Amino acid sequence: MKQFIQGIVGNNHQATHLLQILRQIQSRYHYIPEAAIEQLSGLLNIPRTQIIGVVEFYSFFHLTPRGQYELLISDSITDHMLGKKNLLDYLENKLGVAVGEVRADGVVSLDNTSCTGMCDQGPAGLVNGYALTRLDRSGIDKIAALINQQKPLSEWPSELFQVDDNIYKPGLLLNQQLEQGAALRAVLQRGIKETLTEIDKSGLRGRGGAGFKTAIKWQFCSEEQQAERYAVCNADEGEPGTFKDRVLLNALADQVFEGMTVCAAIIGAKQGFLYLRGEYLHLYDKLQNILDRRRRNGLLGSNILDAGWDFDIEICLGAGAYICGEESALIESLEGKAGIPRNRPPYPVTQGYLGKPTVVNNVETFLAAAGIAVNGGDWFAGIGTEKSKGTKILSISGDCARPGIYEYPFGVTIQTILHDCGADDVLGVQVGGPSGSFISDQEFERKLAFEDLATGGSFIIFNTSRNILDMVHNFTDFFAHESCGFCTPCRVGTSLLKKQMDKIVEGHGSAGDVVALEELCQLVKNYSHCGLGQTAANPILTTLERYPDLYQSRLKEISYEPGFDLDGALETARRMANRDDAGAHLAQIEANEHE
């Protein structure tokens, strides 16, 4: 092991690489052994506590051994809608290992994991980090046999790992065929300032959700008085129900890298990063090859297009943490640390990666920027609405005939989208993922746009056979699981929300509990440190607003239900006293009898 670790660390003793080093150790040994921590602490010259802090933060790192085959099953609501629960039971049986456990022989471990970004082809999972799609019983039979024979992953049938793009409705961006280097040549021709002017004219706003104007962000960064700057592409795509960045990186990576390179020219960055969520490990080699080819073709690296323009891109893989999509947490993660959102100000444009001015943009934002660099701002601004220019690429999943990727001009109605993807009998749509809002069938005339329904692209459809509270329950669990734990309102609040939802869904709620729930939601929303906590109560708030009866119907007609069963606790006493009359029971039961 000493040699292995020495080998991966090599001559690069920077602690910023800690995450990438730990990924390799986990992949090789299926945990992070104590000896590795000790050795890394010496090699990287950092305290062991810092390493443990990182290991215990990310879902894909473990201090105790996992199986040689680490099997994780996606816990997205869409996986559940596709029968995940049954499959998981089947899998447990087939493999002889319970969820959360390692089989006694150490060969396989099984667990749940947050949405893996395969909602259009679930139920999905990961084996040693590689995406498994369309799991069904026959697939599980195969997987179980392969694991029991201890076949290396390279010998597993490729259809188990097949990931489809499922592009059903291409638009402005998805139809765009750009010759390699076209955007870079356009920048050289038009000029850097002039290109920023075009980006500005295009009205492009960030596609990651917040919708900040891209040109302004780039301009702020370029105006900072610093020698070094960084351009970062956010491909963490952890919002359940979102998978469009996966498709963009599979189908249009060149254009995304080109967009990053345009950004680098404008802000004056020499180094860029693609922060790729660990769940997309299957894209890693392909993307590296594309970067290599771009270097060979003079489109990346030093002296790009012989114009004395230097810029390179490094791919950094995440390790299972939704919070790392938040830009300052992402930067912390890039620096090899736990993904805990920073205090702001300062914002990343002034102090980002290693304290230097840094632009973080979504994959789709860079893709659009490449197109705008070539075609000009009007090309983009001519489409969409007054406040939301251009198109939005959606990841559509859930109850519809054709889940996949759809691109629409901003301003499109929900109704149109539902029609196009073949959704019938729709109860409602979760727009923007768990952190977005639930839209009922009364609102299908509403529009996708920053001024109405803003979205990072997640669009999950629920038909009338679905139970909304199951969805809310799943989303609330997700946030509690993904809370980084830094601030009190989110760390404790998301767990309290989870407890409160459990109580209501299991039928132990009382009338006062809905009021308490709403009050708690407001507290978590208003006082949390970052966007995760600020939106964690949205699933409850947006459904409570639309379906108050749904919550009320689960509640007992009593004003208070204690945490434990008072009447049950009296059972022994009743037996001893040989009584079972009304007087031997507690008042809450009497209240129920009036129902």
Added chain:
Amino acid sequence: MSKTITIDGKTIPFEEGQTIMDAAMAAGVYIPHLCHQPEFTPHGSCKLCTVKVNGRNCSACTYPAMDGQDVLNETKELVDDRKKITQMLFVEGNHFCPSCEKTGNCQLQAVAYHLNMLDNHFPLFYPDREVDASHAEVMIDHNRCIFCALCVRASQQTDGKDVFTLSGRGIHKHLVVNAQSGLLKDTDIDATDRAAHICPTGAILIKRTGYQVPIGERIYDHKQIDQVALETEHLKHGE
């Protein structure tokens, strides 16, 4: 002309680089806080110091004072919500004040009194946490840790060591110490370290000094935390 902000209508001067907390404390205005002590880099995690700045919630301990800011501090809404945040800290751990050596000297308890907290409001978590009494002079009762990171910062910034770190995610957040055994006795902490004395709760205690000051004569037995903080922390400021 010097720059000013207003807090609950009172005009307060500040210097460039000061946070709202710095400016407030210097002017004798108390903003409740637990994870902040002026001698260390602000952390911004407990959220007790939340104030409304021009209508938006901000953490006073990290948010820079800027000319003309209209800050609200003692509104009913903020006081009520700070109380609930404090209740969150109580239910998340195991705080049995009457049996804790820190009672009367504990900032968590004192803040709770200050905010008129009378019950836990939320269901208790009863987490299963340990006590590390391995060290000869210093002990950690993890049941009482509120993850304020003051010990982490004190160890790094004052003691020049790295005895503590906060590890884990979400509700599984926990304090770890820098030793292969995971025990305090194998770290390089000394009882004289700043880190051994900074804990706002009874999570880090010095052994064999218990009850030297009798209950009834402790810091918060006769003074509220606002008064104590303004007297002691302001003096320390800029040391």
